[in-house]
Amino acid sequence: MSQPSSPNRRKILQLAGATGALASLGAVSGRIFSPALAAPAPKIRLAWTEVAACHSPLGFGVAKGIYAKHNLDVELFYQGASGQTLIQALATNKADAGAGLIGDWLKPLEQGFDVKLFVGSHGGCQRLLASKASGITDLAGVKGKTIATYGIGAPPQVAFQVTLAKSGIDPEADVTWKAVPFELVGDVVNRGEADLAAHLDPWAWSIEKKYNFTKIADTQTGVFENHTCCVLGANGPFLQANKDALRRLAEANIEVHEYTANHPDEVAQWYYDNLKPAGLSKEDLTEILGKLVYHNHPIGQALVDQIRITSEDLKLVKVLDPSTDPKEFAERITVNLLA
Incomplete structure (x- = not known):
């Protein structure tokens, strides 16, 4: 297997998202992902849905040392197969951060759940x-x-x-x-x-x-073209105490999804060998992973913009409250790790 390479900071920043995000990143590139690598690796309990194909890059990243390369000790917590169990995992302190669909995150966050969204993973699943x-x-x-x-x-x-x-x-x-x-x-x-x-x-x-x-x-084409569908969030107390670690988690998240985009066969092989999804071959998984939009992982203002658009959509179909201001809401429930 080819080893995941170590893209330089310029490469990571080029991959970070839309033009607005790149402009923001360029302005502060000396401060973005700058961990003190000599320090002990902080532990992050990351909730995931192991049966979901689109979450397999997270497991691959742990197994192949991509998170460790960013001086992180990531432990995966299987939170179940729904957004509600993801919310419960964070609310009950079984996990510090988690990956989930925007459609699962937004209503609990509108209701005051103490989580901030900080980076996108991919589009279209x-x-x-x-x-x-x-x-x-x-x-x-x-x-x-x-x-x-x-x-x-x-x-x-x-x-x-x-x-x-x-x-x-x-x-x-x-x-x-x-x-x-x-x-x-x-x-x-x-x-x-x-x-x-x-x-x-x-x-x-x-x-x-x-x-x-x-x-x-x-959710890749039509009205969802250029949208991200899955994002990472962290509970409030963990974020306040570990912002630098979450910067590195965001960097690692971007890297592992870019690696998956370029090597879907390797990630599919890991998924097939370790999770043995019923009724799916390695070739099936390669096709599934190869067609996801892994280059869409907004961070900073690009993520705020994505959350605002999704909030407008969810108001349209009466999921969010009519009084919710999508712009204010998006700014409130995200954290800009570029600031």
Whole structure:
């Protein structure tokens, strides 16, 4: 296996996000990720969802020493398969930081949960899929149809409510949402009990391949192009005491996701060997990882901008409170590690 290289600071900063972030980074490049490497490596308990393909770079980064290279002792904490269990892991001090979908983070943070978001990981790990029998070939065809997903209010439902709303379809009145067990979303659609499936990868990818469904939308293209979907957050007390360590965690997060973008086969092999995902081959995992948008990992002002846009989207579909100011909210729930 080729060894993860040590990109210089200029390389890391070039990868950090949108143009605005790069401008900010350039202004303070001498102060960004500057750990005192002679000091003992601080420990960070990082919550993750090990069964999710898009989280595999985190495990790979620990196993291959990428976090250790940044003088961090990262311990992974399996928080379960939902955003609610991620929130619980941080709230009960079982983890110091965690990776999760923006759609899972924002409502608890609106309600006052003491977490700050600090860096994005990637974009695009949710799909809206139609059965061939439904005859649906585009978003216009979704109107009047039934969409199966694993939970009302779950991230795939929320994401594609936004997609539908921005396409002129009322995501409440014009479609029917059907909650089914997580592992049966594809089966329900294949049996004709619903017309479309909304799910997360790698399960969505497997459903698409197994049943030859048609991909109608995803969170990489259309209204979600250039959006990040997963971000890292840290609980407030840990952040206040360990800001320098979180700067290095952000740097390592950018590096490991860039490495995955360039070597999806290596990360897939690690995922396959260590986590043994049911029904997925190493080749399957390579394809899944290779198609995620791993170059999209905003930090600083670029992250604030992403959170503001997502907040506007979630207000549109009535997830966030009508009185919430997206700009103020985004600034309040993020921490600028470039400052």
